[in-house]
Each structure stands twice: as structure tokens, then as C-alpha cells.
Amino acid sequence: MPEDTGHTHGLSHYDPDGDLVVRIAQGDHQAASELVMRHLPKMVALANHMLADATEAEDIAQEVFVKVWKHAHKWQPGVAKFETWMHRVAINLCYDRLRRRREIYTDQIPDREDKNTPKTDQGIIDAQLSAHIEGALQRLPPRQRAAITLCHLREMSNIEAADSMQVSVEAMESLLARGRKGLRKLLAGQAAELLESEG
Amino acid sequence: MSTLMTRKGFEKYTQIYGSSLEHWPDSIRDAAGHFQQRHPADANRILQEERPLDQLLTQTPVLKASARLQARVMSTFPAAQHQSEHKKFAITSWLINGILMQNNAIPAWSIILTVMLVSGFVGGYSGYAHTLNQTGATEIIADAFGAEDSAFLTEETST
Numbered sequence: 247m248p249e250d251t252g253h254t255h256g257l258s259h260y261d262p263d264g265d266l267v268v269r270i271a272q273g274d275h276q277a278a279s280e281l282v283m284r285h286l287p288k289m290v291a292l293a294n295h296m297l298a299d300a301t302e303a304e305d306i307a308q309e310v311f312v313k314v315w316k317h318a319h320k321w322q323p324g325v326a327k328f329e330t331w332m333h334r335v336a337i338n339l340c341y342d343r344l345r346r347r348r349e350i351y352t353d354q355i356p357d358r359e360d361k362n363t364p365k366t367d368q369g370i371i372d373a374q375l376s377a378h379i380e381g382a383l384q385r386l387p388p389r390q391r392a393a394i395t396l397c398h399l400r401e402m403s404n405i406e407a408a409d410s411m412q413v414s415v416e417a418m419e420s421l422l423a424r425g426r427k428g429l430r431k432l433l434a435g436q437a438a439e440l441l442e443s444e445g
Numbered sequence: 446m447s448t449l450m451t452r453k454g455f456e457k458y459t460q461i462y463g464s465s466l467e468h469w470p471d472s473i474r475d476a477a478g479h480f481q482q483r484h485p486a487d488a489n490r491i492l493q494e495e496r497p498l499d500q501l502l503t504q505t506p507v508l509k510a511s512a513r514l515q516a517r518v519m520s521t522f523p524a525a526q527h528q529s530e531h532k533k534f535a536i537t538s539w540l541i542n543g544i545l546m547q548n549n550a551i552p553a554w555s556i557i558l559t560v561m562l563v564s565g566f567v568g569g570y571s572g573y574a575h576t577l578n579q580t581g582a583t584e585i586i587a588d589a590f591g592a593e594d595s596a597f598l599t600e601e602t603s604t
Contacts, residue, residue, distance in 0.1 A: 278522045286510040286518060294508035304514050311518045376506045383505065398463065398502050404470050422461045430498055437497035 263328040271319035282311060285329065288400065289336050295395040296340035298384050306339045326409055333402070333410035337392050344388050375436060382432035390425035393418055450476040452484065456491050464495040 261267075263284070269277035289310050293303035313335050321328065383391055389411070396407035397418075408418040430437070450458075455477060462469045466477055481488040 273523075275519075275522060279519060282515055282518050286515060290510045290514065291507045295505070300508055303508055304517075307510070307514065308518050308521065312521050315522055372504070375501075376504050379501055379505050394502075398468075398499075399505055399507075401468065404462075419461045423457075426460060426463070426495075426498060429502075433498065433501055436501055440497045440500055 261323055261327050261329075264323045267314075267318050267321045267323075267328050270315065271321070278315070281314065285332055286311070288329075289332065292333065292336050292395060292400060293340055295380075295383065295399055296337070296388070296391060297343055298380055302343060306336060306343065309339055310336050327406065330406050330409050333396065333400075333406075334412065337410060340392075341388060378436060379433065382429055385432060386425050386428050390421050390428065393421035394425040394429070397422055448476055450480040452480070452487055452491075455480045455488060459491050459495050463499045464492040465499060 263281065266277045266281045266284075270281060286307055289307040290303050293306035294300060297303055297306070310332055314332065383394065386394065392411055393407065396402045396410055397404060400407075402410065404415055404418055408415045411418065411421075413421070450473070458469060458473060458477060466474055466481070469477055
């Protein structure tokens, strides 16, 4: 159950996934397929932003859906949006992976160079910039990274993002402010280039 | 009704939610808009400072979900299992309802079904136990596949 933050009054009671979840609990393959089509891209992208590893991100996305199949019959509509719960599961699974990683590695930042980098000059520049941004994101503490990912990359509302991370809206705002400050510092060079190129 | 937003407040929220007011929460967007109208130069300067980071964030690579992954995820969906469990439960509750819930009268068909089920279980179990006891089947199977001088191996090598 979500922690009562006192800031969930803005959540709509209508859940666009509610009907699908009921059908999934009854073993409806078509409903499962629709839910996968709707949310798999979000889960993979979120996990990849958190872990910067495509294979692990795919594993996390799969684990999220396995939990959906397992717990669909227990779902109580109106408590929180199903999508919010899915994000929460994904984030917690990512935290687990990061914890395990920390036990194995030291402070290494994964090499994010894309093997399929386009060969044009602009393509190389864009790919390098993307890798640099993702590298900066990986340097943030996991909770700040999650906040930035949910609010700025997944464009969730602050209330839904806070609910997904099981924190208050104030705590979410603090994570966002610190995360953005960190990114501004890490990406100062790129930001200056961007301003210069715009004249 | 929106409360007045100060310059400090506008700056604080820009550093939290970024340079695009559309992405700010509904609860503060109106107040921010009013501040922008009252102090356009200040507001634009504050937003301008934050804009490069937002532009950079749009360049963050997004991993796509492949068709292979979709198939992999769908292969974990246990539809058949759920349905068969549902059917088993339905049969059980049908029997229980038949026996217990029919206004104190126990219908003949439910008694017959119950007797058939129970005798099936009992008969099956005793037959299994009897077969093993009679022939020592477990030992024979173990000999055939485990021991080198078993009948199975002897027959194989002699042909």
C-alpha cells in the first residue's frame, strides 16, 4: 500500500488500465497483450535510464510484468493508478539491481558508447552528446535519477511521480532540485556549447 | 484562485520543474503565469538560464522495446494455468453447492458424483500401492537404468 503523503488528492479515480487488469486476472491473453503494448516501452525506458544497461533493463521490464500477472487478481481499483504501481515496482527492482551492483563493483560508470553509432559527423556528435548526458544521469544518486527520469523524461505529474517513488511531493521536489543542480554542473560544458551554437 | 508568486518562488520552481511552464504542476502554473505577466524580463531571464538543461535532457537516449522482448514478456503470461485453476474451482464449488446448499435436500446426482470421485481416488491410490508391493517395480526400474549388470543392459549388449 502506498504511504499516505497527504498529497494524493490530485489523483484521478479513473484508471485507464483498470478494465485490463480485471481481464488479466481472469486469464485474458488479449488484455495482457494490450497492457504489454501500452506499458512495456515505458518500463524498458525507465529501467534503462536507471541502470544504463539494455539487457538488465529488459530483464526488469519482464519482471514487472511477471509481477503484474501474479498480483492482478489482488488489484483494488481506486487506491492508486495501476501504471503508478507498475512504475513503483520497476523502480524498486532497479534499486535492488543497483544495490547488488554496488556490492560487486566500486564506483564505475558503465561505458555507454553505442556500437551502432551513425557514421555521419552530425550523427557522431549527437551520439557523443547523448552518451555524455546519460553518463551524467548515471552519476546522480539513484533517487535523484529516478525523480528526474519520472518527471522530466517520462513526463509524469509530480504527484504520480511522488507516489511511484513512495515519497511526499515536497521530497520529490527536493530530489528534482538537487538532481537538476547536479546535472547542470555535470553538463555545464555542453550547456555552454548549446548556448553558443544558438548565438 | 491563485496566490501571488514571488521572484524567489518562480526561481525555485524553475529549478525544480524546468523552463517550460506547461510541465509545471497545475497547482502553481497560474501563479507562475501571473508572475511572468507582471515581470516579463525577470521571468524570461530565469527561464532562459534553465533552458539549456531541458534541451539537453531531450537528447537522452531512450531504449525501445523490441518485438522480441514483447514476445518474451507475453510468453510469461500464464493464461492457461489461470483458466484451468478457475475451472477446477468452479467444479468444486458446483459440487459443494449441490451437496450443501439445496434447502436441506441432498440431490441424488451430487451424491453419485461424490461417490464416484471418492472411489476413483481410493481405487487409484490402492491400485498404485498394490502394483509396487506386488512386483517391486521401483527396484526393477532402478536396476534397469542404474546398475551395469541389469537385465536392460545385458539384453542391449547381447543383440
